[in-house]
Amino acid sequence: GQNIDQPTEMTATEGAIVQINCTYQTSGFNGLFWYQQHAGEAPTFLSYNVLDGLEEKGRFSSFLSRSKGYSYLLLKELQMKDSASYLCAVRNTGGFKTIFGAGTRLFVKA
Amino acid sequence: SQTIHQWPATLVQPVGSPLSLECTVEGTSNPNLYWYRQAAGRGLQLLFYSVGIGQISSEVPQNLSASRPQDRQFILSSKKLLLSDSGFYLCAWSASGGPGEQYFGPGTRLTVT
Numbered sequence: 001g002q003n004i005d006q007p008t009e010m011t012a013t014e015g016a017i018v019q020i021n022c023t024y025q026t027s028g029f030n031g032l033f034w035y036q037q038h039a040g041e042a043p044t045f046l047s048y049n050v051l052d053g054l055e056e057k058g059r060f061s062s063f064l065s066r067s068k069g070y071s072y073l074l075l076k077e078l079q080m081k082d083s084a085s086y087l088c089a090v091r092n093t094g095g096f097k098t099i100f101g102a103g104t105r106l107f108v109k110a
Numbered sequence: 111s112q113t114i115h116q117w118p119a120t121l122v123q124p125v126g127s128p129l130s131l132e133c134t135v136e137g138t139s140n141p142n143l144y145w146y147r148q149a150a151g152r153g154l155q156l157l158f159y160s161v162g163i164g165q166i167s168s169e170v171p172q173n174l175s176a177s178r179p180q181d182r183q184f185i186l187s188s189k190k191l192l193l194s195d196s197g198f199y200l201c202a203w204s205a206s207g208g209p210g211e212q213y214f215g216p217g218t219r220l221t222v223t
Contacts, residue, residue: 042214091210102153
């Protein structure tokens, strides 16, 4: 079967660092994506990993371990505007289907 | 630059009525196109995807259908809505041959009463 697991909710403090984990079991792998979704809005693309290791993009970094079926999104210097849901998604081999996790709701408090 | 349009933004329809949601993409050619539904507080459920004009793949058997009459136009339809069709409908595109990151339209919030 295909499955993507993420924590349902997390809370962190403004200025801190938070790590959102994602584990996946899918039929084939052709890339892992992270998206941000503010309440009531559409998701926006944050990051892409296809090889093992860390990809850094400003305050956001994403890590992938294909052998472990594991990824994390690291958010540094948290701001109130980072309060949102973060969706982990895996693209299957064949390239057209992407499976989305249910998302992690992050609450950033002052 | 590429933009994706989706309309209407909100829709309230009675059970049994028809549905037509439209999505268009500008600034790219031969995109892969997707329709998703998101129930309140839930993840994205892939409904349909298309890799070219007239080519539609259905992921979930239900009373919805999709069509792609033009390269950058994707339409989601239903002949008779059910209460369970309520949700947030999102259209997305990705570049054919690219890594696969998807860019979403603003969404349509559908309430079936």
